[in-house]
Amino acid sequence: MASNKATVSRISVSLPEDLLIELDAMVVGRGFESRSQAISDMINQQLVEHKREMGDEVMAGTITLLYDHSTRGLQKQLADLQHQYIDEVISSLHVHLMHHQTMEVILVQGPVLKLQMVADEMITLRGVITGRMQLMAAVIPPLHAPKNKRG
Numbered sequence: 001m002a003s004n005k006a007t008v009s010r011i012s013v014s015l016p017e018d019l020l021i022e023l024d025a026m027v028v029g030r031g032f033e034s035r036s037q038a039i040s041d042m043i044n045q046q047l048v049e050h051k052r053e054m055g056d057e058v059m060a061g062t063i064t065l066l067y068d069h070s071t072r073g074l075q076k077q078l079a080d081l082q083h084q085y086i087d088e089v090i091s092s093l094h095v096h097l098m099h100h101q102t103m104e105v106i107l108v109q110g111p112v113l114k115l116q117m118v119a120d121e122m123i124t125l126r127g128v129i130t131g132r133m134q135l136m137a138a139v140i141p142p143l144h145a146p147k148n149k150r151g
Helices: 017-030 035-054 074-084 112-123
Strands: 058-068 089-096 101-111 128-136
Touching: 017 035, 035 058, 035 112, 035 128, 058 074, 058 112, 074 101, 074 112, 101 112, 112 128
Parallel strands: none
Antiparallel strands: 058 101, 058 128, 089 101
């Protein structure tokens, strides 16, 4: 049986004592099993941010919006944008909150610069209170093989 576990390499890191004390407090506070797990998480976050800044990587993530659903035409505009970017928008979920507010989470995948453009178009619509795109250093497997690759 093949193992899915990645090979692990050891590295050595030197830190000032006050930074190490803060790291240990964070490990305990956030419930990490070890310093290595915490540092690995931080490195992954920085790598995602680096890839995002580069702009040419294909990544998966979410666009989370909080908006006033009583704003005339806003829900149609959001739906139209999701249809316009059908190759990037995988799925969406919305929940109605109090005081005419709706939270919508849109699952996306594609080139980072295009995803940022889609997020910006949605976040800047009149009636959107706040929005944020969160990307992961991962991609969703293709749902269908391209026609020329089918057996």
